[in-house]
Amino acid sequence: MMDGLLDDFLIRALLAGLMVAAVAGPLGAFVVWRRMAYFGDTVSHSALLGVALGVLLGLNLNLMVTLVCVAIAILLVLLQRRQELASDTLLGILAHSALSLGIVAVTFIEGLRVDLMAYLFGDILAVGTGDLLSIAIGGGVALLLLILLWRPLLALTVHEELAQVEGVPVLLVRLGLMLLIALVIAAAMQVVGVLLITALMIIPAASARRFAATPEQMAILAGIIGMLAVGAGLWGSFQYDTPTGPTIVVAAMLGFILVHLLPGRLIPHFGGR
Numbered sequence: 001m002m003d004g005l006l007d008d009f010l011i012r013a014l015l016a017g018l019m020v021a022a023v024a025g026p027l028g029a030f031v032v033w034r035r036m037a038y039f040g041d042t043v044s045h046s047a048l049l050g051v052a053l054g055v056l057l058g059l060n061l062n063l064m065v066t067l068v069c070v071a072i073a074i075l076l077v078l079l080q081r082r083q084e085l086a087s088d089t090l091l092g093i094l095a096h097s098a099l100s101l102g103i104v105a106v107t108f109i110e111g112l113r114v115d116l117m118a119y120l121f122g123d124i125l126a127v128g129t130g131d132l133l134s135i136a137i138g139g140g141v142a143l144l145l146l147i148l149l150w151r152p153l154l155a156l157t158v159h160e161e162l163a164q165v166e167g168v169p170v171l172l173v174r175l176g177l178m179l180l181i182a183l184v185i186a187a188a189m190q191v192v193g194v195l196l197i198t199a200l201m202i203i204p205a206a207s208a209r210r211f212a213a214t215p216e217q218m219a220i221l222a223g224i225i226g227m228l229a230v231g232a233g234l235w236g237s238f239q240y241d242t243p244t245g246p247t248i249v250v251a252a253m254l255g256f257i258l259v260h261l262l263p264g265r266l267i268p269h270f271g272g273r
């Protein structure tokens with residue numbers, strides 16, 4: 001009986017992690033190419049504010065986290081258009097302000113019954129069937145949108161001015177990418193937590209860059225490497241009784257180190273950066 005229950009929650013955890021990694025990897029490739037790691041941190045830090053608002057308003061926490069992440073992404077695009085402050089300054093202000101607001105708001109909630117550590121560092125072993133469905137829907141929508149936006153996103157990444165001349169709606173495509181990152185962060189919250197999701201996007205993509213000769217290869221490899229990190233992290237967590245979310249990120253980091261200890265470049269890189 002206990003073995004059956006153990007198998008069930010491990011299978012659910014593995015499925016949730018694999019689904020998130022399959023989307024986070026390809027999206028992480030654009031985060032690496034466009035040097036948007038700090039943007040990912042900004043959106044993920046705002047997720048705690050979503051948790052606090054969800055508790056205060058008595059609404060679904062996952063929905064509120066998604067709405068707050070999307071709102072922060074839209075706000076960033078609007079502020080960047082005004083060009084009054086550098087992007088890194090705006091990101092720093094919003095990231096730390098949103099995180100601090102979330103922490104302050106949480107302290108005013110009486111009788112708080114939310115495990116904040118689970119939101120900060122993930123609780124993949126507590127994923128239920130409903131959570132799996134939410135992750136599958138959110139991840140599926142994000143992956144479909146990424147496929148539809150792939151060519152304009154790639155054109156924007158290679159040369160933004162040229163893409164604009166060729167008729168690519170630069171603002172809409174940039175907004176689409178930021179909304180995709182927000183969706184994936186919201187979906188991945190239970191897997192590695194809001195403080196570590198950016199790592200799950202960046203590290204597999206950075207590892208895949210060593211092997212890839214084309215953008216498509218890098219995106220696919222990033223997803224595969226992320227899924228391997230999820231499997232290795234789950235095994236390590238179960239074997240050594242360590243926190244699962246951080247262990248998944250550690251597994252991805254060890255893979256990155258191993259890949260970059262190999263001599264020379266394995267495949268000529270497709271980009272100049």
